[in-house]
Amino acid sequence: xxxxxxxxxxxxxxxxxxxxxxxxxxxxxxxxxxxxxxxxxxxxxxxxxxxxxxxxxxxxxxxxxxxxxxxxxxxxxxxxxxxxxxxxxxxxxxxxxxx
Amino acid sequence: xxxxxxxxxxxxxxxxxxxxxxxxxxxxxxxxxxxxxxxxxxxxxxxxxxxxxxxxxxxxxxxxxxxxxxxxxxxxxxxxxxxxxxxxxxxxxxxxxxxxxxxxxxxxxxxxxxxxxxxxxxxxxxxxxxxxxxxxxxxxxxxxxxxxxxxxxxxxxxxxxxxxxxxxxxxxxxxxxxxxxxxxxxxxxxxxxxxxxxxxxxxxxxxxxxxxxxxxx
Numbered sequence: 001x002x003x004x005x006x007x008x009x010x011x012x013x014x015x016x017x018x019x020x021x022x023x024x025x026x027x028x029x030x031x032x033x034x035x036x037x038x039x040x041x042x043x044x045x046x047x048x049x050x051x052x053x054x055x056x057x058x059x060x061x062x063x064x065x066x067x068x069x070x071x072x073x074x075x076x077x078x079x080x081x082x083x084x085x086x087x088x089x090x091x092x093x094x095x096x097x098x099x
Numbered sequence: 100x101x102x103x104x105x106x107x108x109x110x111x112x113x114x115x116x117x118x119x120x121x122x123x124x125x126x127x128x129x130x131x132x133x134x135x136x137x138x139x140x141x142x143x144x145x146x147x148x149x150x151x152x153x154x155x156x157x158x159x160x161x162x163x164x165x166x167x168x169x170x171x172x173x174x175x176x177x178x179x180x181x182x183x184x185x186x187x188x189x190x191x192x193x194x195x196x197x198x199x200x201x202x203x204x205x206x207x208x209x210x211x212x213x214x215x216x217x218x219x220x221x222x223x224x225x226x227x228x229x230x231x232x233x234x235x236x237x238x239x240x241x242x243x244x245x246x247x248x249x250x251x252x253x254x255x256x257x258x259x260x261x262x263x264x265x266x267x268x269x270x271x272x273x274x275x276x277x278x279x280x281x282x283x284x285x286x287x288x289x290x291x292x293x294x295x296x297x298x299x300x301x302x303x304x305x306x307x308x309x310x311x312x313x314x315x316x
Contacts, residue, residue, distance in 0.1 A: 001101065007228060016209070016213075022208060023201075028171060032125075032129065035132060042151075046148045051232050059256050063259055068159075074270055076170045079174060
């Protein structure tokens with residue numbers, strides 16, 4: 001399959017993730033949709049890496065995965081802290097920074 | 100053969116993504132994301148990124164998703180019902196039609212973004228994206244194998260590698276600090292505060308024992 005097909009899949013996955021980030025209200029699901037967006041970017045990086053026969057894109061994809069793992073760690077920690085304080089698990093309700 | 104595999108994997112990727120966005124229960128969302136990640140690993144394999152595909156399955160679909168499952172089980176998987184309940188109780192939040200209108204607007208925005216991205220990627224007239232990629236010769240040190248990636252990571256991208264490891268350390272410490280168990284409200288105020296002045300004063304200064312003239316030794 002030509003590289004263009006992979007790029008189309010990556011664009012679709014990225015925009016599905018964007019739709020999820022905009023429309024969902026559960027912060028857990030918002031984090032999952034952020035993962036979707038990062039995965040779309042990763043697929044494009046690896047497709048371009050294959051296109052040029054150059055490994056830099058794969059290294060960048062690995063770094064993106066690392067950053068995604070860090071983001072999950074911090075985000076889930078925040079969600080657990082929110083739950084401990086018995087605040088609603090809902091991004092619409094969590095509009096204020098004041099605890 | 101490879102095109103059949105591509106279409107199967109692409110269908111898995113896109114349906115997994117749709118499942119994450121559409122399903123109501125966060126637990127099923129996590130499972131849909133696992134399916135999405137495994138199909139994405141197949142696409143990575145088709146693009147000759149063997150090491151990245153293995154990392155994707157082991158680290159992402161294995162470790163990160165287990166973390167998600169634990170947090171969903173801890174927080175309670177009721178999707179958006181907590182907010183709905185509060186909304187019904189207080190009645191101070193936007194009503195149903197407004198929320199659904201916002202949701203429709205978000206979906207329209209996402210479709211517009213998708214069309215724009217597809218035009219930007221496929222309408223560029225780049226000839227290389229119509230090809231099948233650069234030449235590939237199999238071998239133990241071929242493109243995308245662990246040996247190839249390891250050599251790149253430890254020579255050209257050593258700085259990025261080390262910075263990523265520090266980032267992981269910082270994130271782990273931050274996660275523990277954020278999610279640690281707190282005693283309750285006002286717990287911070289009960290803690291004894293020791294200033295340098297306290298260390299200079301004799302023992303029991305300012306206590307009731309001093310006030311009644313007794314100095315316990």
